[in-house]
Amino acid sequence: MLAVPVAAGAQRPRRGDQAARLKGPGFSAKRIARRALGRAAQVTPTTWDHDPAVEARVDAIVAQMTTAEKADLATGQLNNFYGFYNNPIARLGIPAQTMSDGPVGVRIANPTVDRRSTEFPSATAMAASFDTGLVHDVGQAIGFEAFHTGHNVQLAPSVDVARTPLWGRAFEGFGEDPLLNGLMGAQYIEGVQANPGVIATIKHFVAYDQETNRFTLSAQIDDRTMHEVYDKPFEIAVQQAHPGAAMCAFNKVNGSFACENALLNTLLKGEDGFRGFVMSDYNATPSTINAANNGLDQEQPGDQGPGTANFGDRLVAAVEAGQVSMARLDDMARRILRPMVGLGLFDHPVQSDRFDEGAHAQLARRVAQEGMVLLKNERNLLPLRPEALHTLAVIGPDADNASAKGGGSSEISRPTSEVSPLDGIRNRAGSGVTVTYAAGTDGINEGDMLPGDAPVPSTVLRSTGGAPGDRGLHAQYWGNTGFSGAPVLDEIDPNVNVNFGFQTFQGFNAASPKATQSQAAVGNFALFGDLSARWTGNLIAADTADYPLGLTARGDATLQFDGEPLVEHTGDLSSVTKAVHLVAGEPHAIRIDYSATPPNQYQGGQVRFSWSHRDDVMAPAMRDAVADARAADAAVVVVRDYETEGFDRATLDLPKEQDQLIRKVAEANPDTVVVIETGAPSKTSTWDGNVPAILQAWYPGQQQGDAIADVLFGDVNPSGRLVATVPRDESQVPAIATGDTAPHDEGVFVGYRGLQQRGDTPAYPFGFGLSYSTFGYRRLRVDDGRPNAPQGDIPVSFRLRNTSVRPGAEVAQVYIGRLPTRDVPTPPRQLAGFERVQLAPGERQDVTITIPRRSLSYWDTGSQHWVTPAGRVPVYVGGSSEDVELAGTITVR
Numbered sequence: 074m075l076a077v078p079v080a081a082g083a084q085r086p087r088r089g090d091q092a093a094r095l096k097g098p099g100f101s102a103k104r105i106a107r108r109a110l111g112r113a114a115q116v117t118p119t120t121w122d123h124d125p126a127v128e129a130r131v132d133a134i135v136a137q138m139t140t141a142e143k144a145d146l147a148t149g150q151l152n153n154f155y156g157f158y159n160n161p162i163a164r165l166g167i168p169a170q171t172m173s174d175g176p177v178g179v180r181i182a183n184p185t186v187d188r189r190s191t192e193f194p195s196a197t198a199m200a201a202s203f204d205t206g207l208v209h210d211v212g213q214a215i216g217f218e219a220f221h222t223g224h225n226v227q228l229a230p231s232v233d234v235a236r237t238p239l240w241g242r243a244f245e246g247f248g249e250d251p252l253l254n255g256l257m258g259a260q261y262i263e264g265v266q267a268n269p270g271v272i273a274t275i276k277h278f279v280a281y282d283q284e285t286n287r288f289t290l291s292a293q294i295d296d297r298t299m300h301e302v303y304d305k306p307f308e309i310a311v312q313q314a315h316p317g318a319a320m321c322a323f324n325k326v327n328g329s330f331a332c333e334n335a336l337l338n339t340l341l342k343g344e345d346g347f348r349g350f351v352m353s354d355y356n357a358t359p360s361t362i363n364a365a366n367n368g369l370d371q372e373q374p375g376d377q378g379p380g381t382a383n384f385g386d387r388l389v390a391a392v393e394a395g396q397v398s399m400a401r402l403d404d405m406a407r408r409i410l411r412p413m414v415g416l417g418l419f420d421h422p423v424q425s426d427r428f429d430e431g432a433h434a435q436l437a438r439r440v441a442q443e444g445m446v447l448l449k450n451e452r453n454l455l456p457l458r459p460e461a462l463h464t465l466a467v468i469g470p471d472a473d474n475a476s477a478k479g480g481g482s483s484e485i486s487r488p489t490s491e492v493s494p495l496d497g498i499r500n501r502a503g504s505g506v507t508v509t510y511a512a513g514t515d516g517i518n519e520g521d522m523l524p525g526d527a528p529v530p531s532t533v534l535r536s537t538g539g540a541p542g543d544r545g546l547h548a549q550y551w552g553n554t555g556f557s558g559a560p561v562l563d564e565i566d567p568n569v570n571v572n573f574g575f576q577t578f579q580g581f582n583a584a585s586p587k588a589t590q591s592q593a594a595v596g597n598f599a600l601f602g603d604l605s606a607r608w609t610g611n612l613i614a615a616d617t618a619d620y621p622l623g624l625t626a627r628g629d630a631t632l633q634f635d636g637e638p639l640v641e642h643t644g645d646l647s648s649v650t651k652a653v654h655l656v657a658g659e660p661h662a663i664r665i666d667y668s669a670t671p672p673n674q675y676q677g678g679q680v681r682f683s684w685s686h687r688d689d690v691m692a693p694a695m696r697d698a699v700a701d702a703r704a705a706d707a708a709v710v711v712v713r714d715y716e717t718e719g720f721d722r723a724t725l726d727l728p729k730e731q732d733q734l735i736r737k738v739a740e741a742n743p744d745t746v747v748v749i750e751t752g753a754p755s756k757t758s759t760w761d762g763n764v765p766a767i768l769q770a771w772y773p774g775q776q777q778g779d780a781i782a783d784v785l786f787g788d789v790n791p792s793g794r795l796v797a798t799v800p801r802d803e804s805q806v807p808a809i810a811t812g813d814t815a816p817h818d819e820g821v822f823v824g825y826r827g828l829q830q831r832g833d834t835p836a837y838p839f840g841f842g843l844s845y846s847t848f849g850y851r852r853l854r855v856d857d858g859r860p861n862a863p864q865g866d867i868p869v870s871f872r873l874r875n876t877s878v879r880p881g882a883e884v885a886q887v888y889i890g891r892l893p894t895r896d897v898p899t900p901p902r903q904l905a906g907f908e909r910v911q912l913a914p915g916e917r918q919d920v921t922i923t924i925p926r927r928s929l930s931y932w933d934t935g936s937q938h939w940v941t942p943a944g945r946v947p948v949y950v951g952g953s954s955e956d957v958e959l960a961g962t963i964t965v966r
């Protein structure tokens with residue numbers, strides 16, 4: 074049975090027979106055990122941090138180190154444009170630290186290395202499986218790939234609580250619940266560190282939950298919320314899985330930068346008991362003395378040329394001046410060396426040999442299958458039956474490629490293989506079904522994160538002097554703000570929809586292969602340099618109507634319409650529109666001139682040429698898709714967005730008029746299935762009413778097409794659950810802060826806790842997900858007789874039954890209700906435990922989920938202790954945060 078431990082030594086979750094499931098090299102349990110023994114007698118990935126033999130070996134090394142060598146260990150060296158790295162110290166036999174990014178796979182640090190890695194589904198998908206053993210397997214596979222592509226430190230997992238789905242990096246974490254983040258993070262870490270010679274890095278400490286102003290913003294959080302929400306995943310994962318490294322965040326917390334924040338010492342290393350090393354995020358070391366004294370152990374990337382490091386020589390000087398004590402410098406060295414010794418980096422030099430790509434691809438497919446959440450299935454439209462279909466219309470801007478994934482530092486640029494949704498569906502449907510494909514809209518790209526109306530689609534744009542079949546506008550780009558000299562790029566762009574900056578950095582590319590290519594080509598100068606651009610051509614509407622045309626831009630932009638200025642924009646990112654009346658088929662000359670204001674750090678040019686219109690107005694590409702849907706027996710619309718590090722989402726709408734596409738396809742074909750490829754929830758409420766079947770697929774990784782087909786055709790019975798609430802609209806989630814501070818005024822009422830506190834009903838609640846099977850719950854038993862026993866964990870038991878004729882898995886969830894106290898307000902429901910139970914048709918199983926005493930406690934800021942109030946605590950068991958199948962009480966004595 075799954076326990077929910079919060080303390081070291083508590084019962085560990087079941088892992089299943091992962092060695093048997095994964096046949097790739099390194100997955101033999103025996104082999105791992107043998108290698109672990111080679112590490113040092115008795116030392117294990119969860120005991121390395123308090124092992125006398127490890128301490129002795131570390132002390133012996135530290136005793137031989139000079140001050141300069143200790144400071145060197147505390148200071149990274151950028152070994153190429155991408156990777157975190159730390160030089161070896163050959164004299165002492167200390168190996169280099171070679172780091173690769175995660176968490177969805179190994180981001181191979183050196184772009185010149187000809188190696189591929191497995192692109193797993195987003196961490197939201199991993200968590201949505203509610204399968205702790207599976208997440209362990211993923212961590213193990215990723216750690217294995219890291220080691221065998223030359224890395225010994227994996228910069229993952231991310232356990233940042235997704236306070237809002239608008240956060241650009243919500244897809245990298247395990248959702249909105251702190252317990253789920255902690256338990257999944259722990260499994261991931263244990264998996265990574267099951268590979269001798271590999272350190273996992275838990276990140277980003279702490280309260281990193283938006284991209285906007287992330288280098289300057291201060292998250293304002295009260296002490297109780299810090300303990301109960303934002304630190305909780307770190308506490309659980311540190312105590313259960315003992316990661317060798319932690320990464321502090323870019324942002325400030327209550328006014329002080331995370332990488333020089335007192336919380337590193339008091340909370341992470343103090344209360345949580347972390348004994349590895351804290352490294353900074355990229356250039357997130359704000360100081361020398363403060364950072365060192367407040368607990369930062371390693372600056373990354375560190376030394377990027379003379380005078381660039383805050384540690385390095387400055388740290389040596391601070392030690393010599395007595396501003397940082399030698400004891401603290403020794404502690405830094407000891408904390409870095411402890412996991413290097415204890416987790417086997419000295420004894421297991423990294424390899425650059427092969428791993429079993431096929432086995433890992435199958436694992437990626439399984440994660441995608443188990444993570445998919447069936448949100449709706451009216452009339453049992455799913456699973457699709459090929460024998461009842463003649464024609465199936467697959468629709469969606471990127472359904473014919475596998476580019477739907479998260480961007481930024483986590484992005485896997487060279488997956489080992491890829492299967493598009495269209496190919497997956499075609500392969501599975503078989504030769505008896507005619508599968509048609511229509512895009513419906515242009516491909517999705519970075520520009521789709523900008524606010525404002527949708528980009529004018531390519532099918533109503535014609536470039537000047539282009540070939541008859543050309544769609545889009547003629548584009549010219551200059552590497553200066555004044556259109557001077559020869560353009561550096563001259564091309565046809567499907568839309569004017571540019572969002573340069575961090576997310577277009579060379580190698581980060583989760584954009585559609587059909588979207589404008591200029592993004593990658595000019596990425597570097599657009600990121601760091603000046604930019605001006607001009608687009609020319611004709612706009613030819615397909616419907617006679619009024620169209621507000623507009624510009625969304627940062628900087629100076631003008632739109633000329635038939636030779637006359639129509640819209641002008643200056644200043645910061647905003648939108649301006651003006652309506653024109655267009656007659657179907659009549660061409661109008663368009664010219665857009667754009668000059669970016671000098672770029673901020675990691676922010677290049679941003680401009681979009683937009684339109685809006687009545688709902689019955691459709692661009693030709695959308696009309697074609699609707700015609701396909703009308704002619705088919707059923708339609709599958711695969712929609713996606715663009716989420717990335719470096720930028721937040723402006724809204725929860727789907728970009729490029731995909732919401733309208735869904736509405737129109739569903740009007741044309743009542744048997745329409747929507748597959749949503751977004752890393753975090755998007756809004757369904759503008760189209761949900763007409764659509765009978767919806768599958769939340771998250772970013773489903775490199776095998777996405779196979780996994781989508783597996784679920785659509787019923788080869789896999791869906792069992793994933795929402796790890797974040799699908800809100801009705803943006804008013805139900807915290808907005809992205811735009812100033813210097815992000816007040817976290819909702820306190821502990823994050824995600825579903827807040828909605829339930831306010832009595833607000835979302836579109837789909839946390840924990841929700843349908844199956845092709847049905848399940849029954851009976852006989853709740855709460856064994857609270859001994860709640861004051863040392864651990865105080867309380868077993869909650871019930872009987873679960875598969876009441877259908879299909880094998881399927883239920884994710885049984887236990888929530889506890891409000892705590893019996895008047896001292897603080899507590900959430901109406903909080904996840905306290907769960908178990909994914911696989912059941913044959915008609916099968917019954919007795920399930921016991923152990924509730925840790927900590928789940929019955931709140932953090933008392935006055936006494937600085939966890940308080941467990943005596944009294945009766947409601948306990949709810951069911952299939953989601955709002956589905957109560959069984960209710961009882963726990964009596965805390």
Ligand code: BGC
Pocket residue numbers: 155157174228276354355482718
């Ligand atoms: C990200 C980290 C990442 C680091 C190294 C930063 O931009 O915030 O998550 O590990 O880059 O690539």
